[in-house]
Amino acid sequence: MTNKDIWNEIAKEYDNQYHAIMDWRLGYSVVEDLLEGIGGKKILDYGCGSGKFSKILGDLGALVTAVDVSENAIEIAKQRGKTNIDYRVIKDDNLSLLEEGSIDNAVANFVFCTMQQDAQVINIAQQIYKKLNPDGYFIVLEPHPKSLGYDFISMKREIPKEIKSGTPIKVELTGMDTPFYDYWRSKEDYVKILKNVGFEVDVIKEPIVENCPHETFWKDERIHSPLLIVRAKKVLPYSN
Numbered sequence: 001m002t003n004k005d006i007w008n009e010i011a012k013e014y015d016n017q018y019h020a021i022m023d024w025r026l027g028y029s030v031v032e033d034l035l036e037g038i039g040g041k042k043i044l045d046y047g048c049g050s051g052k053f054s055k056i057l058g059d060l061g062a063l064v065t066a067v068d069v070s071e072n073a074i075e076i077a078k079q080r081g082k083t084n085i086d087y088r089v090i091k092d093d094n095l096s097l098l099e100e101g102s103i104d105n106a107v108a109n110f111v112f113c114t115m116q117q118d119a120q121v122i123n124i125a126q127q128i129y130k131k132l133n134p135d136g137y138f139i140v141l142e143p144h145p146k147s148l149g150y151d152f153i154s155m156k157r158e159i160p161k162e163i164k165s166g167t168p169i170k171v172e173l174t175g176m177d178t179p180f181y182d183y184w185r186s187k188e189d190y191v192k193i194l195k196n197v198g199f200e201v202d203v204i205k206e207p208i209v210e211n212c213p214h215e216t217f218w219k220d221e222r223i224h225s226p227l228l229i230v231r232a233k234k235v236l237p238y239s240n
């Protein structure tokens with residue numbers, strides 16, 4: 001089964017059954033802050049899924065291009081609302097719909113973890129690098145590589161027998177009946193890929209839930225970060 005088949009099949013369940021409270025508190029809100037201004041900015045949401053984050057960006061006044069390989073996910077996203085958002089189904093990771101240097105910032109939320117091959121991640125990161133303006137940010141949000149075996153409110157990721165880059169990880173998302181696999185990479189793997197493409201990694205966030213004793217529903221989010229957020233800045237190669 002291809003990624004497209006898998007996500008076409010689970011797009012609806014992921015959209016309306018998954019209890020993603022942890023992703024909102026410790027992931028998307030951090031990505032939003034790291035964008036450092038959204039209104040009026042041209043932002044690419046790569047692998048936008050059913051468009052929950054794209055909708056926030058659009059509502060905050062960004063001009064969003066939101067792309068995904070899954071037609072079903074894009075269909076749900078369009079129903080959510082299209083204010084300021086151009087939704088597109090893409091094939092073969094092809095971003096030719098965008099001009100070079102035409103976007104201010106890009107995000108990829110929980111997308112690279114669905115890809116086993118580094119070559120695919122590198123190809124997408126290379127294209128995003130070209131589409132960004134000089135000084136543009138690319139923000140990557142992923143499950144934390146060290147989140148395995150913890151009991152988080154929104155997810156559990158199994159510890160495999162052996163672990164290396166590309167190892168499949170069985171994932172249970174709270175509310176979803178269908179377990180699925182994502183693919184493991186270390187923090188260093190992500191940083192290396194982004195640096196090799198030409199980005200400078202300027203911020204890494206590994207948020208946990210702090211304080212809020214009244215929010216008794218949190219689980220291991222209080223002791224370990226479930227998510228990894230890497231902000232990469234486009235730097236132009238030196239030329240004289």
Ligand SMILES: C[S@@+](CC[C@H](N)C(=O)[O-])C[C@H]1O[C@@H](n2cnc3c(N)ncnc32)[C@H](O)[C@@H]1O
Pocket residue numbers: 003004007008046047048049050051052053067068069070073090093108109110111114
């Ligand atoms: C875990 S979901 C995350 C969706 C969304 N970013 C979010 O945060 O809710 C992963 C998404 O990546 C998309 N995806 C996987 N491979 C892709 C590819 N090669 N190109 C574009 N999108 C892809 C899937 O279709 C799916 O919608």
